[in-house]
Amino acid sequence: MPRTLINVSNRLPVTLGADKITKSSGGLVAALEGLSRDEYAARWIGWPGAAVEPDKQPEVEQTLIDEHGCLPVFLTREEADAFYEGFSNSSVWPLLHYMPNYLRYEPAWWDEYRKVNQRFADRVLATARDGDLVWVHDYQLLLVPAMLRAARPSLRIGFFLHTPFPAYDIFRCHPRRRELVEGMLGADLLGFHTFGYLRHFRSTAANLLSVETEITRVRTADGHRALLGVYPIGINAPKFDRTLDGADHRERQEKFRHTFEGKQIVLSVERMDYTKGILHRLEAVDCYLAGLEDRDKVKFIFVSVPSREGVEEYQELRADVESRIGRLNGKYATLHNSPVHFIHGSVEFADLCALYSIADAGLVTPLIDGMNLVAKEFLACQRDGAAPLILSEFAGAAEELFGALIVNPYDAAAVGKSIAQALAMSPEEKQHRTGPMHARVMRHDAARWAKSFIDDLAAGDGGEADHDTAADVSGAAPQLAQALRSGAPVEMFLDYDGTLRELERDPATARPGDALRALLDRFAAQPNLAVTIISGRTPDDLDAFLGKFPFGLIAEHGAAMRAPGGGSWQRQDEQVDYGWQALVLPILRLYEGGTPGSSVEEKRTSLVWHYRRVDPEFGAWKAKQLAETLGAVTANTPVQVRHGKQIVEIVSTQISKGIAASRLLAALPQDRQPALVLCAGDDTTDESLFTIGSDNLLSVKVGPGPTAASYHARDPAAFRRFLMDALGDGRQPAVCPAR
Ligand code: GDG
Numbered sequence: 220m221p222r223t224l225i226n227v228s229n230r231l232p233v234t235l236g237a238d239k240i241t242k243s244s245g246g247l248v249a250a251l252e253g254l255s256r257d258e259y260a261a262r263w264i265g266w267p268g269a270a271v272e273p274d275k276q277p278e279v280e281q282t283l284i285d286e287h288g289c290l291p292v293f294l295t296r297e298e299a300d301a302f303y304e305g306f307s308n309s310s311v312w313p314l315l316h317y318m319p320n321y322l323r324y325e326p327a328w329w330d331e332y333r334k335v336n337q338r339f340a341d342r343v344l345a346t347a348r349d350g351d352l353v354w355v356h357d358y359q360l361l362l363v364p365a366m367l368r369a370a371r372p373s374l375r376i377g378f379f380l381h382t383p384f385p386a387y388d389i390f391r392c393h394p395r396r397r398e399l400v401e402g403m404l405g406a407d408l409l410g411f412h413t414f415g416y417l418r419h420f421r422s423t424a425a426n427l428l429s430v431e432t433e434i435t436r437v438r439t440a441d442g443h444r445a446l447l448g449v450y451p452i453g454i455n456a457p458k459f460d461r462t463l464d465g466a467d468h469r470e471r472q473e474k475f476r477h478t479f480e481g482k483q484i485v486l487s488v489e490r491m492d493y494t495k496g497i498l499h500r501l502e503a504v505d506c507y508l509a510g511l512e513d514r515d516k517v518k519f520i521f522v523s524v525p526s527r528e529g530v531e532e533y534q535e536l537r538a539d540v541e542s543r544i545g546r547l548n549g550k551y552a553t554l555h556n557s558p559v560h561f562i563h564g565s566v567e568f569a570d571l572c573a574l575y576s577i578a579d580a581g582l583v584t585p586l587i588d589g590m591n592l593v594a595k596e597f598l599a600c601q602r603d604g605a606a607p608l609i610l611s612e613f614a615g616a617a618e619e620l621f622g623a624l625i626v627n628p629y630d631a632a633a634v635g636k637s638i639a640q641a642l643a644m645s646p647e648e649k650q651h652r653t654g655p656m657h658a659r660v661m662r663h664d665a666a667r668w669a670k671s672f673i674d675d676l677a678a679g680d681g682g683e684a685d686h687d688t689a690a691d692v693s694g695a696a697p698q699l700a701q702a703l704r705s706g707a708p709v710e711m712f713l714d715y716d717g718t719l720r721e722l723e724r725d726p727a728t729a730r731p732g733d734a735l736r737a738l739l740d741r742f743a744a745q746p747n748l749a750v751t752i753i754s755g756r757t758p759d760d761l762d763a764f765l766g767k768f769p770f771g772l773i774a775e776h777g778a779a780m781r782a783p784g785g786g787s788w789q790r791q792d793e794q795v796d797y798g799w800q801a802l803v804l805p806i807l808r809l810y811e812g813g814t815p816g817s818s819v820e821e822k823r824t825s826l827v828w829h830y831r832r833v834d835p836e837f838g839a840w841k842a843k844q845l846a847e848t849l850g851a852v853t854a855n856t857p858v859q860v861r862h863g864k865q866i867v868e869i870v871s872t873q874i875s876k877g878i879a880a881s882r883l884l885a886a887l888p889q890d891r892q893p894a895l896v897l898c899a900g901d902d903t904t905d906e907s908l909f910t911i912g913s914d915n916l917l918s919v920k921v922g923p924g925p926t927a928a929s930y931h932a933r934d935p936a937a938f939r940r941f942l943m944d945a946l947g948d949g950r951q952p953a954v955c956p957a958r
Contacts (some may be wrong), residue, residue: 221256222258222352223262223347223348223351224251224259224354225262225263225347225352225353226247226261226262226354227263227265227339227343227354228355229359230246230267231283231289232248232263232265232289233267233283233289235269235271235279237294240267240279240282240283247356250664250668250669250670255668257691259352262288262290262346263287263288263289263290264289264290264291264292265272265289265292265339266294266303272294276292277568279291281673290342290497292337292339292342298331301327301328301330302332302359304527304530305327307332307358308527309322309323309360309532310322310324310531311359311361312326312392314385314389315380315382315384315385315390315587317385317386317587318494319389321532322392326586326806328849329394333362336359336362336402337362337366339363340363340370344367345530347371348658349371349373350373350374351374351375352377352677353375353376354377354379354673354676355367355378357380357381358380362402363405364378364402364403364404366402368405375406375676375677376406376407377407377672378403379409379672380409380412381412381590381956383416384411384416384417385419386422387419387423387426389876391423392489393425396423396426396427400424401407401428404424404428404437404443404445406939407444407679408675409445409446409448410447410450411449411450411674411696412449412451412452413449413618416589417435418689419439420447421437421867422835423826423909425437425836426834428440429724433921434779435448436452440934441934442922442923442934444923446675448675451616453665453666454599454664455594456660456664456666457664457666458568459599463600465836471570471572472577473571475574476577479518481515481516482517482518483516483518483580483642484520485579485638485642486522486575486578486597487519487583488571488574488597489522489523489583490524491525491533493536494588495585496585496611497521497540498536498543499584499628499629499634501544501547501559502545503584503628503634503635504519504558505550506632506635507634507635508551508637510635513553514556514558517581518556518558519559519560520562522562522564522574523563524565537563540561541561544559575597576600576602579606579642580595580606580608580638580641581610583608583611584609584628584656585613585614586611586613588613588614590616591614591615591616592616593658594608594614594616598620598653598656598657600662601603601653601657604649604652604654605650607623607624607641608624608643608653608656610623610625610626611625611626621655621658622655623652624640624641662717685762689920689926689928690930691930691931692919692941693928693941696945698917699897699945700947702895702947703745703747703946703947705894707747707895708894709896710749710751710893710895710896711742711749711751711899712753712773712880712898712899712903712908713897714752714753714758714876714901715729715754715764716729716933717864717903717935718905718921718938719731719735719935720732720935721934721936726760729765735771738942738943741943741946742768745946749783749893750770750771751773751883752770752772752773753876754772755822756774757823758772758774758775758788758907760774761781769784769884770783771783773879775824775906776823776875776879777791777823777874777875777878778790778792779823780879780883792823792824792871792874794873795871795873796857797824799856799858799871800821802853803826803869806849807819807828810828813830816830816832817830817832817838824874825868825870825871826869828842828866829869830867838865846868847863857872858871861904863902868904870904875907876900876904876905876907876908877910881912882892884896884911893913893915896916896917897916897917898917898918898920899918900920900921901921901922901935903938905920906926906928917929918930919938920932922935
């Protein structure tokens with residue numbers, strides 16, 4: 220059975236005519252059509268590109284489904300304006316392209332963007348079944364992955380960004396930066412054209428959200444793992460081959476050759492967009508023409524497809540380009556030639572191929588571009604390796620096309636020189652440069668690109684997952700409930716932060732909330748249950764948060780204890796030597812000074828270097844360095860250096876939560892020997908609790924990550940639910956009546 224693949228993009232690959240719907244044949248269509256039908260059954264979801272009257276929608280929808288395998292998301296003119304031209308193109312697009320000066324933001328656009336993204340997600344959810352692959356495309360649908368995951372985590376969700384992803388300092392300008400990144404992170408696999416974009420996305424996620432990241436992975440606070448990958452898009456290679464082999468190709472070439480006879484042709488093709496560098500390019504053409512003697516011998520052809528004409532910046536750009544071309548032609552025209560031939564319109568595909576193939580040079584100089592397919596298409600049409608490509612270093616394609624004349628589009632004089640170099644290039648050098656690039660773009664085409672992304676998506680994490688043997692904590696519920704009902708003693712050793720209570724950025728604010736207080740009250744009401752809260756916090760903190768409950772308290776990882784029912788704290792560390800602190804503290808202070816945002820916490824039993832407010836990448840790097848340094852310095856000292864969540868902590872090996880819990884259990888009288896001991900925690904410091912060697916141990920790790928515990932709870936909320944369910948509402952007698 221082929222696996223269902225649902226492809227979700229803003230635009231469906233169709234054009235709605237007055238009485239006919241035609242399928243367009245972009246790279247993505249070809250890529251998906253090229254997939255093996257035995258492996259994947261592809262379907263599309265998207266906007267048909269024009270408003271359809273409500274009474275016509277059922278009919279249009281039926282035709283789209285029956286004839287094109289497309290499920291439409293209909294948008295009104297107003298929705299499309301706010302969602303597409305507004306939020307997508309005037310707000311997100313400029314930032315993704317490093318142009319915050321073009322960023323505009325209106326709260327109403329954001330509302331519409333969210334609503335429309337939800338409509339796309341709902342359309343997917345209405346048709347998808349568990350386990351289906353869903354591939355979401357591009358900046359118009361950034362929220363869809365998380366919407367899908369929230370509703371149906373069983374889907375395999377992929378997301379591909381066709382644009383660049385900028386550095387954090389740019390992306391952070393967006394008022395909705397967090398929501399946008401959270402939306403993307405709903406995906407299981409996120410694809411980018413280059414590693415640079417991937418790296419920027421990862422560091423943006425790390426800076427904006429509390430996520431853990433590695434080079435190609437992000438793990439969100441709720442434990443979801445998103446893999447990141449580099450998938451440079453290619454062109455529809457077979458379509459180019461077919462067209463160049465087509466019966467009328469030569470004829471079209473001849474027509475153009477005749478029209479431009481005696482002139483060398485430099486060709487540029489693009490959507491009219493400020494990212495494509497058209498004005499800068501005209502500056503370069505000016506530089507080139509200024510130094511040219513015979514101006515009758517060269518023709519620059521600019522094909523600029525109208526784009527986003529409802530957006531003000533695009534209207535201004537068009538006006539600027541037209542007036543600049545007018546001035547340039549006025550300045551350099553002779554009686555026989557005007558140097559720039561400007562087409563503000565779309566050229567038929569077969570003509571485009573003929574133009575590409577007769578051009579003497581391709582001039583592709585975006586200021587920034589995710590990939591730039593025009594560069595690759597131009598090369599596809601150089602079968603004889605005849606013409607060189609001049610390519611901006613700021614196009615993603617520049618990372619693959621080594622034979623191009625790579626230019627900085629901001630350096631008009633240098634681009635002018637590259638034009639001269641390209642037009643004067645020897646046939647051998649052209650062959651040497653362009654031949655291998657032609658082979659490369661034909662081999663690594665759109666079909667390969669799509670297949671590699673989809674295969675990775677279908678394969679899951681390719682064995683990269685944590686080898687987690689812990690079972691879900693729900694499996695332990697009957698055992699705990701039974702023990703509580705039996706009336707026999709039950710002991711619980713529970714960590715606080717990250718286990719019973721969600722972590723807070725500021726630990727001082729992490730008081731018990733309503734749900735936790737209800738649970739703690741329920742603990743207190745259970746006669747056969749003894750609870751000990753065991754934490755790295757100070758006695759004062761534990762007193763302040765939990766002092767009124769009848770629980771045992773263990774502070775500072777076991778260095779201080781207080782029996783249930785109040786009373787005074789007992790030190791457990793009289794015998795412990797803390798002389799090592801004098802050695803370690805100066806090193807921590809050094810790191811505190813050199814790492815903005817970090818701080819040192821001095822506890823009686825341990826020293827802690829906190830870096831949760833430091834730039835995540837810098838902090839992680841410094842923490843690793845610090846842990847290594849401390850490991851070497853304290854090699855002969857009875858301390859342990861722990862690299863925990865956003866901390867490096869140095870503690871005495873004579874103190875641990877496990878040692879403290881074991882000591883308490885050993886001191887219990889014979890008639891209080893527990894039928895069950897439940898230990899739970901979220902951090903590396905809690906692992907010592909999971910190996911205390913009790914026969915009746917039930918150990919639970921809260922949150923993701925490898926562990927020695929037998930059970931896993933997803934997060935503190937899930938753990939609280941598990942405990943509450945096992946305890947029941949307390950109205951039933953939790954103790955079995957005596958027989
Ligand atoms: C986005 C990213 C990334 C242009 N004029 C005509 C015409 N075209 C076709 C080209 C090419 C396509 O339009 C343009 O693709 P690009 O990749 O150059 O640029 P964007 O439209 O900005 O695309 C970009 C891409 O997504 C894919 O991931 O590479 O970086 O910005 O295919 O041939 N086609 C016809 N007549 C024209 O006049 N027939």
